[in-house]
Amino acid sequence: EVQLVESGGGLVQPGGSLRLSCAASGFTFSSYWMHWVRQAPGKGLVWVSRINSDGSSTSYADSVKGRFTISRDNAKNTLYLQMNSLRAEDTAVYYCARGGYHSGYDLEPWGQGTLVTVSS
Amino acid sequence: SYVLTQPPSVSVAPGQTARITCGGNNIGSKSVHWYQQKPGQAPVLVVYDDSDRPSGIPERFSGSNSGNTATLTISRVEAGDEADYYCQVWDSSSDHQVFGGGTKLTVL
Numbered sequence: 001e002v003q004l005v006e007s008g009g010g011l012v013q014p015g016g017s018l019r020l021s022c023a024a025s026g027f028t029f030s031s032y033w034m035h036w037v038r039q040a041p042g043k044g045l046v047w048v049s050r051i052n053s054d055g056s057s058t059s060y061a062d063s064v065k066g067r068f069t070i071s072r073d074n075a076k077n078t079l080y081l082q083m084n085s086l087r088a089e090d091t092a093v094y095y096c097a098r099g100g101y102h103s104g105y106d107l108e109p110w111g112q113g114t115l116v117t118v119s120s
Numbered sequence: 121s122y123v124l125t126q127p128p129s130v131s132v133a134p135g136q137t138a139r140i141t142c143g144g145n146n147i148g149s150k151s152v153h154w155y156q157q158k159p160g161q162a163p164v165l166v167v168y169d170d171s172d173r174p175s176g177i178p179e180r181f182s183g184s185n186s187g188n189t190a191t192l193t194i195s196r197v198e199a200g201d202e203a204d205y206y207c208q209v210w211d212s213s214s215d216h217q218v219f220g221g222g223t224k225l226t227v228l
Binding site: 035046050059 | 162169172215220
């Protein structure tokens with residue numbers, strides 16, 4: 001069974017840092033691009049970042065560029081999101097998702113999400 | 121940056137057909153993907169590449185894309201289809217994924 005499990009969320013103060021992890025299983029992790037998508041409470045989905053299969057290429061939403069870093073460890077089948085200089089507006093459930101299973105840019109499956117709360 | 125526009129809400133009676141639109145500049149030239157999200161759950165892909173269905177998704181779910189509008193059509197709507205639906209494309213100019221604002225489908 002293809003599965004993605006996020007962890008690392010929690011409460012952090014403004015200006016603080018947090019690292020999210022996404023453990024993958026049930027598929028050849030090293031063959032797929034991976035994405036982070038977030039959802040603020042009661043709001044819609046917002047794409048955050050993506051990384052290609054070998055980690056050599058990344059892309060970020062303008063709202064997180066320079067503060068967040070996406071990375072992966074293909075030996076550990078794990079995706080990461082390092083979040084620095086966190087702001088209240090970064091409060092959201094963060095989902096990881098596999099990219100391009102069916103075509104170039106679809107996202108499937110998604111993990112269950114991990115909640116990040118930025119507050120003093 | 122590329123913008124996708126969805127109606128905030130759509131209501132339909134059980135057994136009828138629901139149509140959820142996704143507007144974008146020349147969206148017909150892009151591949152559109154659709155996701156269903158039920159309360160407290162992660163999104164699930166229901167249509168990819170405009171009109172294809174992943175395995176396990178009922179044939180009642182279909183999609184089309186032309187000009188400036190893509191459409192997700194749900195035939196013979198059931199109570200279990202009540203959810204938020206999001207369209208998504210890849211914007212090649214920015215190398216960003218873009219989501220629409222989402223549409224809440226209510227089954228009356």
